[in-house]
Amino acid sequence: MKSLLIALFFLNGALAQQCSYYPDSDISISPINYEPGGMDDCCKICEYTPGCGAFTWSGYNGGTCWLKNITGPLIYAPKNIVGILNKNVIPSPLPSINKCTMQSNTDIPGNDMINIPNSQASDCCNLCYLTQGCKAYTWSSVNNGTCWLKSGTTTSNNNGIIAGILTPATISWTLRETYDSTNFYSKFDFYTDGDPTHGYVDFVNQSVAQQKGLIAVNSNGTIYMGADHTNKATGRGRKSVRLSSKAAYNGGLFIHDLVHMPVGPGTWPAYWFIGPDWPNNGEADIIEGIGGNTKNAVTLHTADGCTMRKEYQQLFTGTFADGKNPGVPSTDCFIQDW
Ligand SMILES: *[C@@H]1O[C@H](CO)[C@@H](O)[C@H](O)[C@H]1NC(C)=O
Ligand SMILES: *[C@@H]1O[C@H](CO)[C@@H](O)[C@H](O)[C@H]1NC(C)=O
Numbered sequence: 631m632k633s634l635l636i637a638l639f640f641l642n643g644a645l646a647q648q649c650s651y652y653p654d655s656d657i658s659i660s661p662i663n664y665e666p667g668g669m670d671d672c673c674k675i676c677e678y679t680p681g682c683g684a685f686t687w688s689g690y691n692g693g694t695c696w697l698k699n700i701t702g703p704l705i706y707a708p709k710n711i712v713g714i715l716n717k718n719v720i721p722s723p724l725p726s727i728n729k730c731t732m733q734s735n736t737d738i739p740g741n742d743m744i745n746i747p748n749s750q751a752s753d754c755c756n757l758c759y760l761t762q763g764c765k766a767y768t769w770s771s772v773n774n775g776t777c778w779l780k781s782g783t784t785t786s787n788n789n790g791i792i793a794g795i796l797t798p799a800t801i802s803w804t805l806r807e808t809y810d811s812t813n814f815y816s817k818f819d820f821y822t823d824g825d826p827t828h829g830y831v832d833f834v835n836q837s838v839a840q841q842k843g844l845i846a847v848n849s850n851g852t853i854y855m856g857a858d859h860t861n862k863a864t865g866r867g868r869k870s871v872r873l874s875s876k877a878a879y880n881g882g883l884f885i886h887d888l889v890h891m892p893v894g895p896g897t898w899p900a901y902w903f904i905g906p907d908w909p910n911n912g913e914a915d916i917i918e919g920i921g922g923n924t925k926n927a928v929t930l931h932t933a934d935g936c937t938m939r940k941e942y943q944q945l946f947t948g949t950f951a952d953g954k955n956p957g958v959p960s961t962d963c964f965i966q967d968w
């Protein structure tokens with residue numbers, strides 16, 4: 631039986647009408663209209679333009695939104711940014727952005743990271759793009775096609791081999807939102823239903839949490855949240871809190887500064903992202919430590935029919951717990967830290 635000391639940030643709720651952004655890309659169809667604007671304006675302009683489902687933003691004339699009626703495959707277009715309205719179906723989970731300069735009859739000797747079977751040389755670019763430390767690839771027809779991901783870029787001539795060199799990404803980050811002592815608890819909803827994972831826990835609302843000292847803002851600006859650790863748990867279980875953010879996010883860089891996280895029997899601190907209609911829109915568990923776990927469980931859950939490329943196992947110290955056989959669909963792909 632577990633009672634949960636949970637500090638959960640649970641990201642879900644109705645998606646606001648926002649856009650998903652794809653840097654260095656374009657949609658290769660003619661625009662239905664265009665309007666001057668910054669990248670942030672384009673999303674709103676598209677939302678209020680009948681027939682608009684996506685846009686490309688470029689620096690033309692100081693910033694222009696090129697409104698598009700459909701969302702199509704993305705193409706590589708340096709410095710342009712594609713935005714797709716959330717109500718529209720994104721064509722594939724990963725935009726097929728060709729960010730590599732390809733050269734025939736060229737090899738990149740040595741610098742090998744991993745080899746991945748793939749019949750098409752053009753697919754190697756996305757694999758390299760998604761692999762930390764990969765700078766280039768070569769493709770050869772060995773075993774009906776193999777991508778050889780490379781950590782270096784020095785080329786030499788070699789008939790029949792195709793080399794691709796990754797164009798360095800030009801993504802820059804802008805601070806969009808800060809959760810701190812001035813606004814923290816106003817940015818979350820308090821979850822008070824039964825625990826979906828059947829813990830012996832009573833998730834309380836904000837006023838009860840405040841009154842019982844389960845949440846607080848310390849005078850030094852740190853945020854406290856915890857479970858009742860002084861009373862014997864009765865009834866529905868140990869009083870604790872589970873929070874889900876009011877905002878929903880499609881991506882970004884999230885920086886989480888933790889001073890302390892509990893460990894030990896009965897605890898289950900966690901910080902995760904979850905999409906609507908679980909598990910079809912995925913779950914990314916960033917911090918999760920149950921009971922006496924000494925390692926963090928970073929897990930990614932997906933809908934049925936997922937596969938992971940087992941070759942990637944070589945690039946990190948954790949393990950693929952499921953879905954590790956390419957081409958053999960699994961019901962739940964996840965990765966763990968041990
Ligand atoms: C989208 O716009 C293009 C360019 O104006 C046009 O050729 C095409 O027929 C439109 N497609 C749809 C589905 O409206
Ligand atoms: C290559 O593809 C052919 C035709 O699909 C197949 O018969 C053969 O077994 C494959 N070879 C390898 C090494 O996968």
Ligand SMILES: *[C@@H]1O[C@H](CO)[C@@H](O)[C@H](O)[C@H]1NC(C)=O
Nearest residue numbers: 822833834835836837838839
């Ligand atoms: C919070 O929960 C307590 C106990 O269940 C309940 O009496 C109270 O009305 C709730 N407050 C709000 C604002 O929902």
Ligand SMILES: *[C@@H]1O[C@H](CO)[C@@H](O)[C@H](O)[C@H]1NC(C)=O
Nearest residue numbers: 848849850851852854889890
């Ligand atoms: C802030 O104050 C709390 C409560 O007094 C204390 O537990 C915590 O260590 C302090 N944090 C920092 C970073 O000083």
